Each structure stands twice: as C-alpha cells, then as structure tokens.
Amino acid sequence: MNSVQPIKIAILAMGGEGGGVLADWIVDLGESNGYIAQTTSVPGVAQRTGATIYYVEMYPREQAERDGGHPVLALMPLPGDVDVVLASELMEAGRAVQRGLVTPDRTTLVASTHRVYSIAEKIALGDGRADSKNLLAHAQSAARRFVRFDMAQVAEDNGSVISAVLFGALAGTGVLPFSRAQFESTIERGGVGVKASLRAFEAGFTQANAPAAADATPVAAALRPAGTPRDPEVRSLLARIAKDFPPAAQPVLVEGARRLVDYQDPDYAGLYLDRLARIQQLSGGEVQLLTETARHLALWMSYEDTVRVAELKTRASRFERVSSEVHVQQDQLLDINEYMHPRLQEICDTLPAGLGRWLASSGWPRRLVERATRKGRVVTTSSLGGFLLLYTLAGLKRWRRGSLRFQAENQRIETWLDRIAAAAALNPQLATEVAQCQRLVKGYGDTHERGLRNYETLMDAVQRAGARLAPASLRELRDAALADEGGQQLRAALERLSLHAPLKQAA
Amino acid sequence: MAERSFVEEVKKLRLGAGETFRGEGILAVTKALLESGVAYVAGYQGAPISHLMDVLADAQDILAEQGIRFENSASEATAAATLAASVNYPLRGAVTFKATVGTNVASDALANLASGGVTGGALVVVGEDYGEGSSIMQERSHAFAMKSQIWLLDPRPTLSCIVQAVKQGFELSEASHTPVMLQLRIRACHVHGEFTASDNKRPSFTIGEALDAPQRDVSRIVLPPASFVHEQEKVRERWPAAVKFIEEHALNEFFAEGADDIGIVVQGGNYNTTLRVLERLGFADVYGNSRIPLYCMNVAYPVIDSEVLRFCRGKRAVLMVEEGQPNFIEQNIAAILRNAHVDTALHGKDLLPVAGEYTTAETLKGVRAFLERYGRMQPEPVVAKPPKVIPLKPLAESVSARPPGFCTGCPERPIFTAMKLVERELGEHHVSADIGCHLFSILPPFNLGNTTMGYGLGAAGAAALNTPGAGHKRAISVMGDGGFWHNGLTSGVANAVFNRSDNLTIVVDNSYTSATGGQDILSSTAENRSRSTGHAIERAVRGVGVNWVRTMKRTYDVAGMRDALREALTTKEQGPKVLIAQSECMLNKQRREKPLARKAVAEGKRVVRERFGVDSDTCTGDHSCIRLSGCPSLSVKPNPDPLRSDPVATVLDSCVGCGLCGEVSHAAVLCPSFYKAQITTNPTRWDRLRQRVSRAVIGRLQRRAAARRERYAF
Structure with a gap:
C-alpha cells in the first residue's frame, strides 16, 4: 500500500478575520502547483465573530496518477494528524492545543501572539483577561515548532490583514513544498489588495525566520522614577520621600506625589505625604501596607470629578493621542466630540459646598437643573466654543478645595485611613486588605454609586467582624464584589462568612 | 443583496x-x-x-x-x-x-x-x-x-x-x-x-x-x-x-468485498472520515483501498435487504457507522439479519457514541475498538506520562468560549441595551426569543431571552403568558423581519390580535434575513431587479388589526428605544403592542457604503469618517460600557496608569462609528471617557479656515496650561 500522506493544515480563526481567504489561498497554491486540494469549513453562525476552523488537505497529483487512484481526503482534522496549524490569535492557538491538533511529533504551529479578548474577559468588573504566558507555554510545549509574533501589528504596519501575514509566515517556515515565488503568485492571482498583501506577506515571511523575540505579553505600565524638579516646593516633597520613607515604597510614593501635584498642587501632595507618614508609623515596618495605601490613597485623592475630566480632555497631549489613535493623516481634519452627562449631582459636587448643598435640597431650582440635565451633552472639544467651556471648567481647579465633592471625598478618605489604622492594630495584613478596598470605588455616575455602595458594605463588615475577620476573607469579599454587577456573589460571600447585614441603599 | x-x-x-x-x-x-x-x-x-x-x-x-x-x-x-x-x-x-x-x-x-x-x-x-x-x-x-x-x-x-x-x-x-x-x-x-x-x-x-x-x-x-x-x-x-x-444502478458501493470476515457498513456521508481512520490504523491506503470490507450506503433510506445480506453473510461481525440518533439503520439491519436467520454480530452504537457528531477522533476510537475486539489490532499499550518539569496551569483556565455575537456596529445591539436599561427600572421580564442574529441576546453580556421555539415563533412562544388587566408584568417577544415574513405575521401577530393578547412584540427590521446571509425579503428597502421589495412591516401589522404600533427608525437612539419600550410595557392600553425597530444590517451597510466612500475619497470629494475612542486616563476600568454593548470593537487593553491594575476599555480600529457607545454613555450615565472622532478627508477651504482659527486659540491656551504644569513636573 502507498504511504504518501496528504498535507494536512488546520486554520483556527474567528469569523470575519479572513480565515476563508487564507484557506482559499492555500488551496489555490496547491492546485496551481500540481496538487489535488480540498478545503472545508463550518461557517454558519461562526461568521458572527465566533471561533471557527478551516481545514485543508492536499495530495500530489502526479503521485495519484502514477498510483492510478484518487485520494480520499478528510473533511475534518484528526487530533495527532495535523502538519500545520495556523492560528490568527493567541487564544485560538490555545484552543488548537486544547483540541489536540498540535502535537510535538509533527505539528508546526504558526500563531499571532496578539489577543482579541473574548466577551467573558471583557465584561469583568475588574481584570478578567486570560493568562497569555500560560497560553504561550502550552503552545510551546505542544508544538514541534512554534512560530509566533504579533501579526496584527505587522498587518497594521503594512496596511493589510492578518491572513496575508500568516500566509507569509507559513511560507517562511518552509514546511510546505512550495517556493516563495509560488506563494506570491497565489496572492497575485487573487487580484484583491495585491500590493498591501504582498508587503504583509514579505514581513510575515521575514519574521517567521527571525529569532523569536521576547514574548510581548501585555504588561502594566511601569512606575517612572523621579526626575529633577525645577520648583523648590516639589524638590522638598521629593526630599521628604527620600528621607522619611523606606526605599522599597518610594517609587509608588513618587508616582502618587506626581499624580497629586498634577491633580491639584504641591500642597495637596504634601497632604498626601502627611497621611502616609501616619500609616508608616503604625505599619511597624510593613512595607506592603505602606505601598498599597500609597497607591490607593493617590487614586482616591485624585478622584475623577468634572474639573479633572475637563482638564484631561483639553490637554494638547490628549489631542495628539486621539489623533494618532484614530490615524489622522496629514491632509485630514479631526474633530473630537465628548459624550458628557453632567447631572444635578455633578453640578452640586462642583459648586462651593454650601451652595451645592443648598441646590441639592432646594425646590424649584433643583427641579430646573434636573430638567435641564436630563439628557447628555455632546461637547466638541476641538471647536472654539466647546474647548472654552471645558477650559473654563478646568480652571475651577483652584477652588476645588471648597467644593462639595472635595469635602465628601476628604471625609471618606479620613474614615478609610482611620479604618486602616484600626485594622493595623489588629493585623497589618488585614489593614493592607482594607487599603485595597479602594479599588471598588471607581467610575462615574451609576457605576461610582454602585462601587461606593459595595465599598461601604465591605467596610461595614470590617467594622462588625473586628478581630475575627481574616485578611483572606476580606480579599474574598472584594473579589465577590467585583464578580457581578447585581451584587449576588457579594451577598452570597457575606452569608458564607456570616457577615450578612442588610445592604446599604444607594448613597 | x-x-x-x-x-x-x-x-x-x-x-x-x-x-x-x-x-x-x-x-x-x-x-x-x-x-x-x-x-x-x-x-x-x-x-x-x-x-x-x-x-x-x-x-x-x-x-x-x-x-x-x-x-x-x-x-x-x-x-x-x-x-x-x-x-x-x-x-x-x-x-x-x-x-x-x-x-x-x-x-x-x-x-x-x-x-x-x-x-x-x-x-x-x-x-x-x-x-x-x-x-x-x-x-x-x-x-x-x-x-x-x-x-x-x-x-x-x-x-x-x-x-x-x-x-x-x-x-x-x-x-x-x-x-x-x-x-x-x-x-x-x-x-x-x-x-x-x-x-x-x-x-x-x-x-x-x-x-x-x-x-x-x-x-x-x-x-x-x-x-x-x-x-x-x-x-x-x-x-x-x-x-x-x-x-x-449500484447506488450503494461495496469495497474490498471478501477481503476479511469482518466488515464495516457506513453512511456515504461518513465514508471519508471512516476511510481516513482505517488508513491511520493501517487498514487502508489513501486511495481508499481497504483491507476491511466496506458497504457504503449512499442511499440511507430505504435499506436494501439483499445488499445487506450479501455483505453480512459469512461474516463474523459488522460495524455500523451511523451518525446521530435514533440508530434507524442499525435497527433496520438488525431486523434484516434476524429475519434472514443470519447470525453475524452487529455492532454500532455499542462501540461508537450513541449521540453527537462522528468526528475523526470518535470514529477512530470506535473503529479501533471494533478491530481490537476481533483481534485485528492489539490494544494500545498504556504510556506512562513523564512528569512535567515545569507544571503548567491547566489550559482550560486560559481558553474561554468564543460564542458568536452581534457584529461591530450591529443595529440590533442597542435594542437589547435599551432592554437592559428598562430592566433596571421595571425589573426582569419574560422574554420569548426567536431565531435570527437577535438570538445572540441570550448570551453575555445581555443574558436576555427565556425560550426560543422556532423561526418566526417568538410571539407565539409568549402566547400563554398573558394576563390582560390583572396587574402583572407583560411578556416581551422578539422576532426578526425574516421570521416575521416567514410566518410570524400570522402565527405571532395575528394570533395575538385574535386572542386579545396584551404582550409586546419587538420586530427587529434590519432590511434583510441577516442571519442566513443577508438575503432580501418583502420589507427590504434595497432595489432588487428580480423581486418585489419595499413592503413595510408596519402596514402589515396594522393590516391584521394591531392598534399600538411604534416604528423606531434608528435603533442606535438608545434613549428613544428605552422610552418606547417603557411605554409599551406600562401603557394602560389593552391589546398587543408591536414595536418595529428599524436600522439596516451593518454588514450589508458597510458592504454597500465602503466602496462608495473609497470612490468619493479618490475623486477628491469631502468625506467624513466617524469612529469612537476611549480616553484611557479617564477610564477607570469598570467595563460597564462593555456589559451594555458587547461590541467586538469595544475591547480592553492594559492600563497605562502605573497606579492601576484593571485593564481600560479601548475602541479598536474596526469601529464603524455606529454611535452606540456615545448613546449608551448618555442613556446609562456611564462615564465621560468616550469621544467620537470625525475625520474629514478632502476638507473644504471653509473647513480648513475654521480649523485654523480654532486651533490658533486652542493651541495658545493649551501651551499656557502646559507651561503651568511644566513648572511642577518631575
């Protein structure tokens, strides 16, 4: 019996990513160069962004004619019997490994390392992203050869699509019995977007043979070290950090101070350090408590109010960022429209505390404002009127300390610091967990209210449980609060820990 | 189209x-x-x-x-x-x-x-x-x-x-x-x-x-x-x-007849998989030359008694490879053998899965078991797995399901966003879903839909759930325009009129049967040279006697959709309510408009492209916006803020500027991080002048603010 095997190639992609084009290219490549080729797929609903597999087999026509037979080609891959797996994205590469399509004895795995996050990863209230390192490690250990790089980036750099880069990388691996010229003429025969596809092909081809770069899994931004300030006040702040705080905590404190100088002024950053000095005293050398408090205190003290948003939106650096994000070309014009929805609450918050409180509890003035703010506003920051509006709003910064919101946040921060102090007296680890609960309070409007409500529920539990609350339990509660919007998991966790109390109503 | x-x-x-x-x-x-x-x-x-x-x-x-x-x-x-x-x-x-x-x-x-x-x-x-x-x-x-x-x-x-x-x-x-x-x-x-x-x-x-x-x-x-x-x-x-x-005419085929005293009966559709499996096990070559006799049933029904007996007689055993259940063919063959007093052992669902697709892997297992049982193969030795040097987390932890969802810019998404917002006000409602793209609402992030009974049967599926005037909530049913014309007009809408239903039916009218590939139907707005289009759903609905009918001409108007839904669910008016939510399928719209825009740009005409973006310095990483949208173009990326760890929302280049992100952040009072960028290609002289003037003033103020910040920078 004949022992020549068909070449077997599986393509894992998501609907609309051009996996079909890639499969068609491979078939055309085979058919034009002496192969009998077959491909099939399961489109259906997978076309709508779902994961899907295209499967190609090809067999040398000359061999078949010599043997006087016609090969029987399969319509789906057999685990352990695949020569090449092409994956358009990292999790899809993981899926190929999971399905047993990638085996160390024979499979060349060509995959893009970029991530297209699944819906489950995106809808998390905190961080739901899969562990890319784990995906890479599994792919590495399952494949005979693992060719990988960020093909989305390469495609973008070359003004083309990922399928062309994958095709180039496939050619680059040299696992198929076709020359580079044969690959390229396949693209030319396709006749659509040929130039860009060839550029992307070339880049993919080259990269496939380049030594694997360190895997660029998305990492969080790094803390920036302190530069040399011109302002004497700022200089003394930095000196104070260097003198009074342990070196391990200094990078976070520098970043925190930088944030608060930017947010308000050097005095405000001074207040930040005063508050941290108190924590340092009671931490008993616990650097973790200090750094975590420093991180979260900086975030809390730079709470997002209308003034802050207006300031960030009007900066020149922001205009530049938008311009590059949306790829504005030299001869094009850019308009930026902001979606804002200031409500009575935000307006009262921005006003001087007394005035804000009066308006919030007034009769017809309140109703008037409420009526006027029922709908959201679109502000065109790139237009003169829109810009001046936000610029003026940002100018209210100098009166921020007198605002209603400032007073409320200040109050909450002080209470939180007291709680940290009280917890530290019991257990510094618990205090760290209390500090980290600030993470729950984020966003604007309804989101902010929900976060604040959860935070207060947790603080209430801390208060009532006192010394019997284990740090791990508080961590569990925090994770539960971030598990769903409706608060079911949090309620369940509170019940499990016998800390259940009637949930606080919205503030 | x-x-x-x-x-x-x-x-x-x-x-x-x-x-x-x-x-x-x-x-x-x-x-x-x-x-x-x-x-x-x-x-x-x-x-x-x-x-x-x-x-x-x-x-x-x-x-x-x-x-x-x-x-x-x-x-x-x-x-x-x-x-x-x-x-x-x-x-x-x-x-x-x-x-x-x-x-x-x-x-x-x-x-x-x-x-x-x-x-x-x-x-x-x-x-x-x-x-x-x-x-x-x-x-x-x-x-x-x-x-x-x-x-x-x-x-x-x-x-x-x-x-x-x-x-x-x-x-x-x-x-x-x-x-x-x-x-x-x-x-x-x-x-x-x-x-x-x-x-x-x-x-x-x-x-x-x-x-x-x-x-x-x-x-x-x-x-x-x-x-x-x-x-x-x-x-x-x-x-x-x-x-x-x-x-x-020998519609069914015999291969390697007489080559062995065991054989395999296979449905034609499963032939290639079975052959591949035999080839991998060393019992066939790539051209289909098998050492195991095969009877390939290209006619699945009727089963030809004479052929079955010809194949089975004199054999110790045969394996029936029959996908799906019940195992009609296997039962039929068993009866044929029994009636003819042929004692060939018959295997099938005892060695192959009773239910589910006969993938190559499953078929391999079943065929191998058959060959082992009759001594044609030795059982595979159990290989002890070497201990892993670096233990890895199970792969399943890092690979999540990727169910299909609404496309980027899909006009159906905002309908469900509005339903989520109404749910916040009025509580959960029973939702009878239908077949079509809109059925993706049952998946995250919307999680809306209790049952689906078949194409066009969304409204019919809620027929029993009716208590007019009794002060209970109303059931909501969803139906696409494809399902509406397929049978929903009669089975759902007319039925609701006749039976004095009080429910709400949402007809999702995107101008095509989109889930099946965007074919035209009666209510399509597109000109079709061989079919009659342009027959409005609203006229049909009124024609069968519905009085409460609203047509929303732009589903992306989330606040408008929300208000219409609220009214339909709370109005005192009795009788069926029909809300027609119209916006063209974005896949088809893009397919039509993109080439036109490209052409206009090439001709030097003024073209404005819109897309959304998120300011990562004001986004706090709660992802409410994603939970109310689920758009493929709305994703996450690492937080550029070194003090934060949760990823921030981001809008990918695939954004088509449908406007939902902005509407949601307004209607749900989310956050001020969204912006809409309007990029004007081939701007007019007036455009340039306007931009130059505002840029001059804005630039001056920006430089002033930057200088102030620079003073304290480090």
Missing part, C-alpha cells in the same frame, strides 16, 4: 463536457441541477445551504437561458409545496432548505407530496446542520424520510459523488414516483474540490407546456379513498421500484 457574491463563481456553471469544475459543494450541486435538465428550483435560505440560494440568485441569467423558473420561497413549506408541479407533469424540480428546521416547517407539504407521488423527478436538497458549529436542535432528517416514505440519499462527500447523486436522485424519483431527499452535511456543502463537468441540459418538458395543457388526475390528490390507495402503492409499487433501481 446577499452577504456573499457568487457572480464570479457562477461562470463555472457554463462549463461543458470534459472540463474540470473546481469549486464549492453547493456550486457543484447547482451545476448538477443544470446538467439534469431541471425545470424549476425553489428554496428557503439557511446555513448550510444559504449559499445554494445565493448561487441561484446570482445565476439568474443562466437559469433564464435554460428556461428555468427560480423562486425565493416564503418558507420551507412554500418550497416543498412548489414540488407540486412535478405531480402531474414530467417536470424535474428541486427545492432546498436547511434541516431539520426546514423539514419541520415543510413536513405538511412533504407528506402530501409523498402520498400522491410524482411524475417528474422531485428532489429535496437538505443542508444537514448537525454537529460542530450548528445553531439548531440536533435531530435527523432521516425520520422525515421514513415517516413520509421519501428516499434519502447520503452521498460520499466528494464532489463527483455529490454530482452523481443529484442526477441519480432525479432518475430514482421518476423510476419510483417518489420524491427524493438529498442530504448534505455542513462540511460537504462547503467542501472545495473538483469534478469533470457535463453539458447543461434544457428541460425536456417546460413549465409553459404544463400551463397550456393542464393535466388532472384525482387519484393523485390526498383525499379518501385515494389516500388509502397511496399508502398501498407506497409499499407495493414504489418501494420495490426504488429497490430495483438502486440495485441495478
């Missing part, structure tokens, strides 16, 4: 005798129909045979040249009833739809057709949506063939075999006066391969001839006493005629 254009491919339909056809399975079926002298074709789209309808639509010139009538049927029932033309006249006709949902809808017509029998060849091409990627209940068309006595062909998934099955299907139908069903599994529909073409044939008898000389035979009409005669005819005349034809 369908999602995929076959204008280029249909040129292959003109290939003549001896030329090599290369292309997709469904295109090959179309070519086979032309080569068979078919007089009419009809069908209803749905994966996996949507493309067959699209091919036919794009091939209308060729069909017209051949004098073939082509219908886009209103439903599968319509399609099946169309075959009535073959009852009295020697007209060859073919209809197509997806199975088993299509066969369900068509079963009334199919049963009547099968009862009276046919004169001209009648072929039902069903796309079997079974196994991986399927979106429907997992059942077999086989049952329909058996209950109505329609012959069922299940050819090997190789183009030449499929083409041959089409041609023989017509002959078999004519020889036995019985309609024939040709079953194609999803992968076979989409398989790309090759076969040698023949010349196209014009129908030997035309529809015009039939119309001009009508034939009538009361004995073909299903009414007593003829219906009782039909039943007798089926078993006394048509069945034997079919068996004779199948035997004489």
Whole structure:
C-alpha cells in the first residue's frame, strides 16, 4: 500500500478575520502547483465573530496518477494528524492545543501572539483577561515548532490583514513544498489588495525566520522614577520621600506625589505625604501596607470629578493621542466630540459646598437643573466654543478645595485611613486588605454609586467582624464584589462568612 | 443583496463536457441541477445551504437561458409545496432548505407530496446542520424520510459523488414516483474540490407546456379513498421500484468485498472520515483501498435487504457507522439479519457514541475498538506520562468560549441595551426569543431571552403568558423581519390580535434575513431587479388589526428605544403592542457604503469618517460600557496608569462609528471617557479656515496650561 500522506493544515480563526481567504489561498497554491486540494469549513453562525476552523488537505497529483487512484481526503482534522496549524490569535492557538491538533511529533504551529479578548474577559468588573504566558507555554510545549509574533501589528504596519501575514509566515517556515515565488503568485492571482498583501506577506515571511523575540505579553505600565524638579516646593516633597520613607515604597510614593501635584498642587501632595507618614508609623515596618495605601490613597485623592475630566480632555497631549489613535493623516481634519452627562449631582459636587448643598435640597431650582440635565451633552472639544467651556471648567481647579465633592471625598478618605489604622492594630495584613478596598470605588455616575455602595458594605463588615475577620476573607469579599454587577456573589460571600447585614441603599 | 457574491463563481456553471469544475459543494450541486435538465428550483435560505440560494440568485441569467423558473420561497413549506408541479407533469424540480428546521416547517407539504407521488423527478436538497458549529436542535432528517416514505440519499462527500447523486436522485424519483431527499452535511456543502463537468441540459418538458395543457388526475390528490390507495402503492409499487433501481444502478458501493470476515457498513456521508481512520490504523491506503470490507450506503433510506445480506453473510461481525440518533439503520439491519436467520454480530452504537457528531477522533476510537475486539489490532499499550518539569496551569483556565455575537456596529445591539436599561427600572421580564442574529441576546453580556421555539415563533412562544388587566408584568417577544415574513405575521401577530393578547412584540427590521446571509425579503428597502421589495412591516401589522404600533427608525437612539419600550410595557392600553425597530444590517451597510466612500475619497470629494475612542486616563476600568454593548470593537487593553491594575476599555480600529457607545454613555450615565472622532478627508477651504482659527486659540491656551504644569513636573 502507498504511504504518501496528504498535507494536512488546520486554520483556527474567528469569523470575519479572513480565515476563508487564507484557506482559499492555500488551496489555490496547491492546485496551481500540481496538487489535488480540498478545503472545508463550518461557517454558519461562526461568521458572527465566533471561533471557527478551516481545514485543508492536499495530495500530489502526479503521485495519484502514477498510483492510478484518487485520494480520499478528510473533511475534518484528526487530533495527532495535523502538519500545520495556523492560528490568527493567541487564544485560538490555545484552543488548537486544547483540541489536540498540535502535537510535538509533527505539528508546526504558526500563531499571532496578539489577543482579541473574548466577551467573558471583557465584561469583568475588574481584570478578567486570560493568562497569555500560560497560553504561550502550552503552545510551546505542544508544538514541534512554534512560530509566533504579533501579526496584527505587522498587518497594521503594512496596511493589510492578518491572513496575508500568516500566509507569509507559513511560507517562511518552509514546511510546505512550495517556493516563495509560488506563494506570491497565489496572492497575485487573487487580484484583491495585491500590493498591501504582498508587503504583509514579505514581513510575515521575514519574521517567521527571525529569532523569536521576547514574548510581548501585555504588561502594566511601569512606575517612572523621579526626575529633577525645577520648583523648590516639589524638590522638598521629593526630599521628604527620600528621607522619611523606606526605599522599597518610594517609587509608588513618587508616582502618587506626581499624580497629586498634577491633580491639584504641591500642597495637596504634601497632604498626601502627611497621611502616609501616619500609616508608616503604625505599619511597624510593613512595607506592603505602606505601598498599597500609597497607591490607593493617590487614586482616591485624585478622584475623577468634572474639573479633572475637563482638564484631561483639553490637554494638547490628549489631542495628539486621539489623533494618532484614530490615524489622522496629514491632509485630514479631526474633530473630537465628548459624550458628557453632567447631572444635578455633578453640578452640586462642583459648586462651593454650601451652595451645592443648598441646590441639592432646594425646590424649584433643583427641579430646573434636573430638567435641564436630563439628557447628555455632546461637547466638541476641538471647536472654539466647546474647548472654552471645558477650559473654563478646568480652571475651577483652584477652588476645588471648597467644593462639595472635595469635602465628601476628604471625609471618606479620613474614615478609610482611620479604618486602616484600626485594622493595623489588629493585623497589618488585614489593614493592607482594607487599603485595597479602594479599588471598588471607581467610575462615574451609576457605576461610582454602585462601587461606593459595595465599598461601604465591605467596610461595614470590617467594622462588625473586628478581630475575627481574616485578611483572606476580606480579599474574598472584594473579589465577590467585583464578580457581578447585581451584587449576588457579594451577598452570597457575606452569608458564607456570616457577615450578612442588610445592604446599604444607594448613597 | 446577499452577504456573499457568487457572480464570479457562477461562470463555472457554463462549463461543458470534459472540463474540470473546481469549486464549492453547493456550486457543484447547482451545476448538477443544470446538467439534469431541471425545470424549476425553489428554496428557503439557511446555513448550510444559504449559499445554494445565493448561487441561484446570482445565476439568474443562466437559469433564464435554460428556461428555468427560480423562486425565493416564503418558507420551507412554500418550497416543498412548489414540488407540486412535478405531480402531474414530467417536470424535474428541486427545492432546498436547511434541516431539520426546514423539514419541520415543510413536513405538511412533504407528506402530501409523498402520498400522491410524482411524475417528474422531485428532489429535496437538505443542508444537514448537525454537529460542530450548528445553531439548531440536533435531530435527523432521516425520520422525515421514513415517516413520509421519501428516499434519502447520503452521498460520499466528494464532489463527483455529490454530482452523481443529484442526477441519480432525479432518475430514482421518476423510476419510483417518489420524491427524493438529498442530504448534505455542513462540511460537504462547503467542501472545495473538483469534478469533470457535463453539458447543461434544457428541460425536456417546460413549465409553459404544463400551463397550456393542464393535466388532472384525482387519484393523485390526498383525499379518501385515494389516500388509502397511496399508502398501498407506497409499499407495493414504489418501494420495490426504488429497490430495483438502486440495485441495478449500484447506488450503494461495496469495497474490498471478501477481503476479511469482518466488515464495516457506513453512511456515504461518513465514508471519508471512516476511510481516513482505517488508513491511520493501517487498514487502508489513501486511495481508499481497504483491507476491511466496506458497504457504503449512499442511499440511507430505504435499506436494501439483499445488499445487506450479501455483505453480512459469512461474516463474523459488522460495524455500523451511523451518525446521530435514533440508530434507524442499525435497527433496520438488525431486523434484516434476524429475519434472514443470519447470525453475524452487529455492532454500532455499542462501540461508537450513541449521540453527537462522528468526528475523526470518535470514529477512530470506535473503529479501533471494533478491530481490537476481533483481534485485528492489539490494544494500545498504556504510556506512562513523564512528569512535567515545569507544571503548567491547566489550559482550560486560559481558553474561554468564543460564542458568536452581534457584529461591530450591529443595529440590533442597542435594542437589547435599551432592554437592559428598562430592566433596571421595571425589573426582569419574560422574554420569548426567536431565531435570527437577535438570538445572540441570550448570551453575555445581555443574558436576555427565556425560550426560543422556532423561526418566526417568538410571539407565539409568549402566547400563554398573558394576563390582560390583572396587574402583572407583560411578556416581551422578539422576532426578526425574516421570521416575521416567514410566518410570524400570522402565527405571532395575528394570533395575538385574535386572542386579545396584551404582550409586546419587538420586530427587529434590519432590511434583510441577516442571519442566513443577508438575503432580501418583502420589507427590504434595497432595489432588487428580480423581486418585489419595499413592503413595510408596519402596514402589515396594522393590516391584521394591531392598534399600538411604534416604528423606531434608528435603533442606535438608545434613549428613544428605552422610552418606547417603557411605554409599551406600562401603557394602560389593552391589546398587543408591536414595536418595529428599524436600522439596516451593518454588514450589508458597510458592504454597500465602503466602496462608495473609497470612490468619493479618490475623486477628491469631502468625506467624513466617524469612529469612537476611549480616553484611557479617564477610564477607570469598570467595563460597564462593555456589559451594555458587547461590541467586538469595544475591547480592553492594559492600563497605562502605573497606579492601576484593571485593564481600560479601548475602541479598536474596526469601529464603524455606529454611535452606540456615545448613546449608551448618555442613556446609562456611564462615564465621560468616550469621544467620537470625525475625520474629514478632502476638507473644504471653509473647513480648513475654521480649523485654523480654532486651533490658533486652542493651541495658545493649551501651551499656557502646559507651561503651568511644566513648572511642577518631575
């Protein structure tokens, strides 16, 4: 019996990513160069962004004619019997490994390392992203050869699509019995977007043979070290950090101070350090408590109010960022429209505390404002009127300390610091967990209210449980609060820990 | 306009005798129909045979040249009833739809057709949506063939075999006066391969001839006493005629007969997988030369007793490879063997999975078990896995499901966003869902929808859940425009009027049957050169007596949608409420508008492109916006803020600027991080002047603010 095997190639992609084009290219490549080729797929609903597999087999026509037979080609891959797996994205590469399509004895795995996050990863209230390192490690250990790089980036750099880069990388691996010229003429025969596809092909081809770069899994931004300030006040702040705080905590404190100088002024950053000095005293050398408090205190003290948003939106650096994000070309014009929805609450918050409180509890003035703010506003920051509006709003910064919101946040921060102090007296680890609960309070409007409500529920539990609350339990509660919007998991966790109390109503 | 254009491919339909056809399975079926002298074709789209309808639509010139009538049927029932033309006249006709949902809808017509029998060849091409990627209940068309006595062909998934099955299907139908069903599994529909073409044939008898000389035979009409005669005819005349034809023309195939005293019986559709498995186990070569005898049933029904006995006699054991359940064929073979006192051991579902797709891996396991049992193979030694040096987290932890969802910019998404917002105010409601893209609402992030009972049956599915005037909540049902015209107008809306329902029905009107590939329907706004479009749903709804009807012309208006929904759910007015939510399918819209925009840019015209973005320094990483949208273009990225860890939202380049992000952040009071960028290509002189003036002032102020910050920077 004949022992020549068909070449077997599986393509894992998501609907609309051009996996079909890639499969068609491979078939055309085979058919034009002496192969009998077959491909099939399961489109259906997978076309709508779902994961899907295209499967190609090809067999040398000359061999078949010599043997006087016609090969029987399969319509789906057999685990352990695949020569090449092409994956358009990292999790899809993981899926190929999971399905047993990638085996160390024979499979060349060509995959893009970029991530297209699944819906489950995106809808998390905190961080739901899969562990890319784990995906890479599994792919590495399952494949005979693992060719990988960020093909989305390469495609973008070359003004083309990922399928062309994958095709180039496939050619680059040299696992198929076709020359580079044969690959390229396949693209030319396709006749659509040929130039860009060839550029992307070339880049993919080259990269496939380049030594694997360190895997660029998305990492969080790094803390920036302190530069040399011109302002004497700022200089003394930095000196104070260097003198009074342990070196391990200094990078976070520098970043925190930088944030608060930017947010308000050097005095405000001074207040930040005063508050941290108190924590340092009671931490008993616990650097973790200090750094975590420093991180979260900086975030809390730079709470997002209308003034802050207006300031960030009007900066020149922001205009530049938008311009590059949306790829504005030299001869094009850019308009930026902001979606804002200031409500009575935000307006009262921005006003001087007394005035804000009066308006919030007034009769017809309140109703008037409420009526006027029922709908959201679109502000065109790139237009003169829109810009001046936000610029003026940002100018209210100098009166921020007198605002209603400032007073409320200040109050909450002080209470939180007291709680940290009280917890530290019991257990510094618990205090760290209390500090980290600030993470729950984020966003604007309804989101902010929900976060604040959860935070207060947790603080209430801390208060009532006192010394019997284990740090791990508080961590569990925090994770539960971030598990769903409706608060079911949090309620369940509170019940499990016998800390259940009637949930606080919205503030 | 369908999602995929076959204008280029249909040129292959003109290939003549001896030329090599290369292309997709469904295109090959179309070519086979032309080569068979078919007089009419009809069908209803749905994966996996949507493309067959699209091919036919794009091939209308060729069909017209051949004098073939082509219908886009209103439903599968319509399609099946169309075959009535073959009852009295020697007209060859073919209809197509997806199975088993299509066969369900068509079963009334199919049963009547099968009862009276046919004169001209009648072929039902069903796309079997079974196994991986399927979106429907997992059942077999086989049952329909058996209950109505329609012959069922299940050819090997190789183009030449499929083409041959089409041609023989017509002959078999004519020889036995019985309609024939040709079953194609999803992968076979989409398989790309090759076969040698023949010349196209014009129908030997035309529809015009039939119309001009009508034939009538009361004995073909299903009414007593003829219906009782039909039943007798089926078993006394048509069945034997079919068996004779199948035997004489060797529709089923024997391979390696006598090579061994064990053998495998396989449905044609599973032949390639089984062969691959035998080849991998060392019992066959790549050309199909097997050392194990094979009986390949290209006709799945009826089972030919004589052939089964010929194959099984003298064998110790046979394995039946039959996908899906119940195992009709295995039971049938067991009865044949038993009645003939043949004691060959019969295996099937004892070694292969009782339910589920026969993937290569499952088939390998089953065939291996069979070969081991009869000593043809040694059991695999158990290999001790070497301990892993670096333990890895299980892969399953890092690979999550990727279910299908609404496309980028889909106009249906905001409808469900608005429903989520109303849910916050009024609490949860019972939602009766329907078939179509809108069914993705049952998945995250929306999680809306309690049941789905079938295409167009969204409103019908909520019929019982009605308590007019009793102070309870109202049920909501969702229906697409495709489902509405398929049957929802009568089964749902008219039914609600007649039964004095108080429920709300949302009709999602995106101008196409989008889930099946964007085909036109009655209410499509697009001009279609061969079909009549532009018939408004609202007029139909009012026509059957609904008084409370609202049409929202822009679904992206989330606040408007929310208010309309709230009103429908709280109004004191009794009777059915119908909310028609209109916006064009974004896939189709982009397909139409993108080339136009490109052309305009090339011509130097002013073009404004819109897209959204998120300011990562004001985004706090709560992802509420994603939970209210789920748009593929709205994603996350690492937080650029070194003090934060949660990823921030980001808008990918694939954004089409539909506007939902902005509407949601307004309606749900989310956050001020969203911006809409308007990029003007080929700006006018006025545009430039305006920009220059504002830039001058803005730049000056920005520099001033930056200088202030710079003072304190470090």
